Amino acid sequence: MAGGLINVFTLGCPRCRQGKLYKNPNPYAFKEMGTMNKSCPVCGQDFVIEPGFYFGATYVSYALNFAWIIPLFVLVYVVLDWPFEAFVGIMFVLLPVLMPLILRASRSAFLAMYVKYDKELAKKLKSQA
Numbered sequence: 041m042a043g044g045l046i047n048v049f050t051l052g053c054p055r056c057r058q059g060k061l062y063k064n065p066n067p068y069a070f071k072e073m074g075t076m077n078k079s080c081p082v083c084g085q086d087f088v089i090e091p092g093f094y095f096g097a098t099y100v101s102y103a104l105n106f107a108w109i110i111p112l113f114v115l116v117y118v119v120l121d122w123p124f125e126a127f128v129g130i131m132f133v134l135l136p137v138l139m140p141l142i143l144r145a146s147r148s149a150f151l152a153m154y155v156k157y158d159k160e161l162a163k164k165l166k167s168q169a
Contacts (some may be wrong), residue, residue, distance in 0.1 A: 046155060052142055054152040056083035056162050061148055067140035074143060083161060089154060094147050101146035110140070 043057065055144035059080035065103040079086050109131065121140040 044152060047157075048152055049145055049147045053080040053083060053087075054148075054155040055085040055158050056080060056165055058082040058162065058165060060066060061151070062144060068146055070140075074141050074147075077132060077145070082165060084156060084160075087151065094150065097146040097150035099133050100149045101142055104132075104142050104146055104149075108134075123136070129154055 044054070047054065047057045051061045051065075053061065059077070059082035061076050062072075063075050063077055067073060076087050078088055110136075112130065113127055116122050116130060117124060
Protein backbone atom coordinates (compact mmCIF):
# COMPACT_ATOMS: atom_id res chain seq x y z
CA MET A 41 0.00 0.00 0.00
CA ALA A 42 2.72 2.49 0.97
CA GLY A 43 4.65 1.67 -2.19
CA GLY A 44 1.60 2.49 -4.29
CA LEU A 45 1.07 5.81 -2.56
CA ILE A 46 4.72 6.73 -3.03
CA ASN A 47 4.46 5.71 -6.67
CA VAL A 48 1.47 8.03 -7.16
CA PHE A 49 3.51 11.02 -6.02
CA THR A 50 6.68 9.98 -7.89
CA LEU A 51 4.53 9.70 -11.03
CA GLY A 52 5.53 6.18 -11.94
CA CYS A 53 3.73 3.55 -13.96
CA PRO A 54 1.20 1.89 -11.64
CA ARG A 55 1.73 -1.54 -13.24
CA CYS A 56 5.54 -1.91 -13.02
CA ARG A 57 6.45 1.15 -10.90
CA GLN A 58 9.54 1.63 -13.05
CA GLY A 59 8.45 3.69 -16.06
CA LYS A 60 7.44 7.34 -15.88
CA LEU A 61 4.01 8.77 -16.74
CA TYR A 62 5.24 12.11 -18.05
CA LYS A 63 7.62 12.87 -20.90
CA ASN A 64 9.14 15.87 -19.12
CA PRO A 65 9.90 15.34 -15.41
CA ASN A 66 9.65 19.11 -14.75
CA PRO A 67 6.04 19.97 -13.80
CA TYR A 68 6.76 23.66 -14.37
CA ALA A 69 7.61 23.25 -18.07
CA PHE A 70 4.20 24.73 -18.83
CA LYS A 71 4.04 23.77 -22.53
CA GLU A 72 4.54 20.12 -21.57
CA MET A 73 2.95 20.16 -18.12
CA GLY A 74 0.18 17.68 -18.99
CA THR A 75 1.96 15.74 -21.74
CA MET A 76 1.98 12.09 -20.74
CA ASN A 77 3.65 9.15 -22.40
CA LYS A 78 1.10 7.15 -24.38
CA SER A 79 2.39 3.97 -22.76
CA CYS A 80 4.95 2.93 -20.17
CA PRO A 81 8.47 2.99 -21.64
CA VAL A 82 9.38 -0.03 -19.46
CA CYS A 83 6.41 -2.44 -19.47
CA GLY A 84 4.26 -1.07 -22.29
CA GLN A 85 1.17 -0.42 -20.12
CA ASP A 86 -1.25 1.79 -22.05
CA PHE A 87 -1.76 5.12 -20.26
CA VAL A 88 -4.59 6.22 -22.59
CA ILE A 89 -7.24 3.80 -21.40
CA GLU A 90 -10.10 5.49 -23.28
CA PRO A 91 -10.87 8.95 -24.67
CA GLY A 92 -11.63 11.38 -21.86
CA PHE A 93 -10.36 8.96 -19.21
CA TYR A 94 -8.52 11.64 -17.24
CA PHE A 95 -11.62 13.82 -16.76
CA GLY A 96 -12.20 11.65 -13.70
CA ALA A 97 -8.92 12.90 -12.28
CA THR A 98 -10.62 16.23 -11.59
CA TYR A 99 -12.37 14.59 -8.63
CA VAL A 100 -9.01 13.40 -7.28
CA SER A 101 -7.62 16.90 -7.82
CA TYR A 102 -10.52 18.32 -5.85
CA ALA A 103 -9.74 15.98 -2.94
CA LEU A 104 -6.01 16.75 -3.06
CA ASN A 105 -6.73 20.46 -2.96
CA PHE A 106 -8.98 20.05 0.06
CA ALA A 107 -6.24 17.99 1.71
CA TRP A 108 -4.04 21.09 1.96
CA ILE A 109 -6.59 23.94 1.92
CA ILE A 110 -8.50 22.83 5.04
CA PRO A 111 -5.37 22.48 7.25
CA LEU A 112 -4.12 25.82 5.88
CA PHE A 113 -7.41 27.45 6.81
CA VAL A 114 -7.29 25.97 10.31
CA LEU A 115 -3.69 27.11 10.76
CA VAL A 116 -4.14 30.65 9.44
CA TYR A 117 -7.67 31.53 10.54
CA VAL A 118 -8.15 29.46 13.69
CA VAL A 119 -4.70 28.84 15.21
CA LEU A 120 -2.87 32.02 14.19
CA ASP A 121 -6.07 34.11 14.32
CA TRP A 122 -5.13 36.03 11.17
CA PRO A 123 -7.87 37.72 9.13
CA PHE A 124 -9.66 35.72 6.44
CA GLU A 125 -8.05 37.95 3.81
CA ALA A 126 -4.63 36.60 4.85
CA PHE A 127 -5.84 33.06 4.18
CA VAL A 128 -7.13 34.10 0.75
CA GLY A 129 -3.84 35.87 -0.03
CA ILE A 130 -1.80 32.81 0.91
CA MET A 131 -4.06 30.67 -1.28
CA PHE A 132 -3.57 33.02 -4.24
CA VAL A 133 0.18 32.53 -3.87
CA LEU A 134 0.14 28.77 -3.25
CA LEU A 135 -2.48 27.68 -5.81
CA PRO A 136 -0.46 28.56 -8.93
CA VAL A 137 2.65 27.00 -7.38
CA LEU A 138 0.93 23.74 -6.42
CA MET A 139 -1.38 23.42 -9.45
CA PRO A 140 1.11 21.60 -11.76
CA LEU A 141 2.04 19.19 -8.96
CA ILE A 142 -1.59 18.47 -8.08
CA LEU A 143 -2.54 18.01 -11.74
CA ARG A 144 0.12 15.35 -12.20
CA ALA A 145 -0.53 13.62 -8.87
CA SER A 146 -4.28 13.48 -9.52
CA ARG A 147 -3.79 11.86 -12.93
CA SER A 148 -1.32 9.41 -11.44
CA ALA A 149 -3.70 8.50 -8.59
CA PHE A 150 -6.67 8.15 -10.94
CA LEU A 151 -4.72 5.83 -13.25
CA ALA A 152 -3.56 3.79 -10.26
CA MET A 153 -7.21 3.18 -9.33
CA TYR A 154 -7.68 1.28 -12.60
CA VAL A 155 -4.26 -0.24 -13.28
CA LYS A 156 -3.00 -2.53 -10.53
CA TYR A 157 0.59 -3.26 -9.60
CA ASP A 158 1.94 -6.48 -11.14
CA LYS A 159 4.55 -7.78 -8.70
CA GLU A 160 5.62 -10.66 -10.97
CA LEU A 161 6.11 -8.36 -13.95
CA ALA A 162 8.13 -5.93 -11.82
CA LYS A 163 10.42 -8.76 -10.64
CA LYS A 164 10.86 -9.97 -14.22
CA LEU A 165 11.70 -6.47 -15.48
CA LYS A 166 14.20 -5.87 -12.64
CA SER A 167 15.96 -9.18 -13.35
CA GLN A 168 16.28 -8.22 -17.04
CA ALA A 169 17.84 -4.85 -16.24
